[in-house]
Amino acid sequence: MISDEQIELLLNDVLELYGYDFTNYTKASIKRRINRILAVDRFPSFAELRYRLRNDKTYLNRFVEAISVNVTEMFRDPQFFRILKEKVLPHLATYPYIRIWHAGCSTGEEVYSMAILLKEANLLHKSLLYATDINQEVLEKARQGVFSLSNMKQYSENYILSGGIKAFSDYYITTNGHVKFNEELRRKIIFAMHNLVSDRSFNEFQLILCRNVLIYFDKHLQDRAIGLFDESLETLGYLALGAKETLRFAPIEKNYKQIDGKEKIWRKMK
Amino acid sequence: MAQDEIKKVFVIGGSSGSFDVLLYLLARLQPLDAAAIVIVLHRKSGYDTALIEVFSYRTGITVKEVDEKEPMLPGFIYVAPANYHLLIEKDYTFSLDVSERINYSRPSIDVCFETAAEAFGQKLFGILLSGSNIDGTHGLETIRQFGGTTIVQNPQTAESPFMPQQAINNGAADYVLEPEGIARFINGE
Structure with a gap:
């Protein structure tokens, strides 16, 4: 499981390098999303996720997609x-x-x-x-x-x-x-x-x-x-x-x- | 701040067969003083505010459905709303999330227990009731990992024994108690 400090590092990278600001998202939820990305995209460690994100611009779209919740339905409620x-x-x-x-x-x-x-x-x-x-x-x-x-x-x-x-x-x-x-x-x-x-x-x-x-x-x-x-x-x-x-x-x-x-x-x- | 006065938090997870146990527990609770209770119950989605009324009828303690960003305060029983995951933040506020179902469930017991474990550490008591799902076991393990205590309903007393049995088989239970014992435990008797 990743630490709050690591999440802060990652979100600061995304803000500084790409201009997407997730730093004011609710913490527990974003932590779950990032843990999920680590598992689904099979990163052996936090460091590797961070490296990929910093050095591979094409991965950003994937990251933004995975960090946001896209569960929806037609005529929901x-x-x-x-x-x-x-x-x-x-x-x-x-x-x-x-x-x-x-x-x-x-x-x-x-x-x-x-x-x-x-x-x-x-x-x-x-x-x-x-x-x-x-x-x-x-x-x-x-x-x-x-x-x-x-x-x-x-x-x-x-x-x-x-x-x-x-x-x-x-x-x-x-x-x-x-x-x-x-x-x-x-x-x-x-x-x-x-x-x-x-x-x-x-x-x-x-x-x-x-x-x-x-x-x-x-x-x-x-x-x-x-x-x-x-x-x-x-x-x-x-x-x-x-x-x-x-x-x-x-x-x-x-x-x-x-x-x-x-x-x-x-x-x-x- | 009133939040700092929280000394104990009981998170209770239940699935099929747990409704009657919850009613039994609610009827036996003493005033909570410096404790708070959070209930995560698997149920059909929808606007079933009736659940809060049914629970309230059983106890003098205030029962309320969680509002998002609401601070957790001692003396209350909070219920997870249908169709949202319930998460607990380190500043003792609740947040909601409509992401994928976990263990076919939203709210998922694991999601609530895991975030509560990080927020409350030793102050947390996780209680897992009847159900026919694997939800809750991982949550209980996380609670123990962060220094909290776990209680599992004795499967022999559960209408659906699978969920509590699953937790016991995985070594996630500090105590295995029948409903009466769980009520005593919460009351500190």
């Missing part, structure tokens, strides 16, 4: 999507043009779910979805819109629980154990690199989703990211967080109102 559909989309529908940001989109399951939701509300044609992540590898996967067929049973169940009205399989074609989502959905999504730790606001949105990303940030970094969302959100726009994340204790909380007792969706009131 179906009730959340139901509330989006029932309480948020009717307001978004009043805009001539809808801009949505998925911050930390990972491999894209959520943004494709959103595109389906918009399609069924007849809003997709006037929507643009920005899906960003720090990790080039996952963005490339997301851009392909290709997912494993074995997950579709569960995604289809989630879709129905969220209030989906069609056959889920209408949205993709199946080939060789994989499914590819319809081009119509993908055309409305822009995939781009963006780092919540160091990059700035790049547009104004009516809805921002950032679910299960802030749990990996310390308090300082959480406040930074929430500030960034606040800057990027129009007045009366919506901010959606993960099931166990909250705006409570954030400096901007007073300007926001939670729209549902259970789901973590806030509206920016001023």
